[in-house]
Amino acid sequence: MTQSIRVAVSTVILTLRRTESGDAVLALPLVLRTREPFADQWALPGGWLTTAESPVDASARTLSETTGLAPSYLEQLYAFGAVDRSPTRVVSIVYWALLRQDDVDAQSEAHRASGRAPENVRWFDIDDLPSLAFDHAKIIEYALWRLRNKVGYSRVAHGFLPSEFTLADLREAYEAILGKSLDPANFRRQVEASGNLLPTDRFRTGSHRPARLYRYNTDVALADRGPLGPEETSIR
Amino acid sequence: MTQSIRVAVSTVILTLRRTESGDAVLALPLVLRTREPFADQWALPGGWLTTAESPVDASARTLSETTGLAPSYLEQLYAFGAVDRSPTRVVSIVYWALLRQDDVDAQSEAHRASGRAPENVRWFDIDDLPSLAFDHAKIIEYALWRLRNKVGYSRVAHGFLPSEFTLADLREAYEAILGKSLDPANFRRQVEASGNLLPTDRFRTGSHRPARLYRYNTDVALADRGPLGPEETSIR
The missing domain is CATH 1.10.10.10 (Winged helix-like DNA-binding domain superfamily/Winged helix DNA-binding domain)
Structure with missing residues (x-):
């Protein structure tokens, strides 16, 4: 059977960064798209799922290629599949992670030093986001909603x-x-x-x-993935 | 770009049914597969995602076709995408719902009366599951884990x-x-x-x-879907 549906991954990386006025605000990295659709608009880091890798590995790979970031744990946020979310039919499996600002700084610096860091990545405060490609504004809104819900009953x-x-x-x-x-x-x-x-x-x-x-208190595991193995839930 | 990855949906429907001894046990419907791979093994209701429908609509459609069940709300459980979970490369977006036994009985009876109910559907108690196709045993285990976690902080x-x-x-x-x-x-x-x-x-x-x-107390909505619209979260 042939399906004209493709699978992509995207990643929402949130950090807490200090503004010049001293406030702490949530921020995330975005990538300026260089081709259609949505050329010259900002999008979440991501790309196509390839045959030989799991979605979470594709998320880790594309995140590393664009931003140099390597979170120790990526959690699946949601699979977005509305028919009209892209000009062609694309299902996006979205992962998310929280990173400490000092880890962001160290990993970003190493990525720049490697000479492989693309020019078109920038961090944005979540209360000052640019116009976003696809349904990525809704995806970020959903990630923030999930974070706010989760903060009530977890660490x-x-x-x-x-x-x-x-x-x-x-x-x-x-x-x-x-x-x-x-x-x-x-x-x-x-x-x-x-x-x-x-x-x-x-x-x-x-x-x-x-x-x-x-x-x-680390008696309780921070990221309880339940019965799923690493092939479905995290980076090896 | 051509991708040799296909997208499927599966659905975990849980009900609480009374055994002959009077105990209440969790049960779910499974479908006996008639073709390869995993012919003659039991699997979750589901099928391929088609171009014109969202994953949640595909879940509702395939569930209705096989079991006649029509839950008022389907929640996305997880997108399963490990490379080796099927002989060909398949990403399965899995939805789940809880149904009352009297609704199951009424909807199943109407489905049988329609003459369109397939013969190869049967309900199993979760402590007495048969051998399952693909990674469906793990998917059910994950659904039960999610249910047990959720019961602690929600209704x-x-x-x-x-x-x-x-x-x-x-x-x-x-x-x-x-x-x-x-x-x-x-x-x-x-x-x-x-x-x-x-x-x-x-x-x-x-x-x-x-x-x-x-x-x-219905002052609090039972199924809070957050900022996602119905095209991503539920049945229209």
């Missing part, structure tokens, strides 16, 4: 933070994800009651009064 | 119940999903504290002492 914000962090760091990540301010005292009570955080003996010192550093 | 068990039910009915559904017995008093405390249930003025009477009927 997803950990993906933005170093191994040790202050409660103010964690609250700042939650505020950027949820797009609203949180009361510091309420936030402290809630995260302490959750049992997810363990206090360390260390403090961050600086211009403010010393703030205790916390780490996540 | 997913509602999909198995009529609009009014006793706490014993609800506990029985949870026990079938989780595969373990739950303490009746603890269970009552937890669901009452959740705020998800509203007591009615009605009682079920019969051979036992009268049991109060409850309904779900």
Whole structure:
């Protein structure tokens, strides 16, 4: 049987970056398309699924080729397949990951040094996105919705933070994800009651009064992929 | 560009059915394959995605053709795309839904009466599945894992119940999903504290002492599809 339907992958990589005004905002990398359809418009990193690789491997490959980024875990976001989402019939399997800003900086720098980094990649704050190709605006909106839902019942914000962090760091990540301010005292009570955080003996010192550093309780696995093996869920 | 990758859909339909011994067990419909690959083995209802329909519409169509079932909402479970999951290269987008046993009975009966019901469909209890084609055993295992996870933070068990039910009915559904017995008093405390249930003025009477009927608090939508439209998420 011949099908005139092709399979593509796209990847939503979110990081928390500090603006010049000192705020933390969510940002993601986009690629300026050089050919039709949607030439000269921005799109998520991605490409065609090839015969010899799984969708998650294709996501990792195309992400690495364009941005140099190599997240330790890519989660499947959704398979988008509406009939009219592209001028030709394309089903896109979309993956997503959260990356710490320092990992983004290190991996991007190594990619530039390799001489293989394309010129047409740029990071955008999610509240200042350009016009997007295909249904990629909707895909990003869905990824942000999923992130906001997930932050309520999991340790997803950990993906933005170093191994040790202050409660103010964690609250700042939650505020950027949820797009609203949180009361510091309420936030402290809630995260302490959750049992997810363990206090360390260390403090961050600086211009403010010393703030205790916390780490996540790693008795619970961060990325529980359930019964699926690595061929369906992550990068080998 | 030509891709030798084809796109299929499959559907996992779960219901809670009562065995002859009076227990409630999870069950799902399977289709006996009549051709290669995996001829004479059981598989999930499904088929090829056609050019003019979205994956969720293809799931609804193939499910209806084989089983006569028409769930009001199909949720995307996962896109399975491992290279070796089929003798040829196939990406399967899998949807799932929960159906009440009385809806299953009514829709199956109407399908049989139509004269279009195929002979090769049968329901199986999930603890007594036959040998399955492709990676369908893993897909079912993943659907059950997702259901068990979801029951903890959502009203997913509602999909198995009529609009009014006793706490014993609800506990029985949870026990079938989780595969373990739950303490009746603890269970009552937890669901009452959740705020998800509203007591009615009605009682079920019969051979036992009268049991109060409850309904779900429908202030919260049961199936929150987020920012995705119906072309990606459900049946029109």
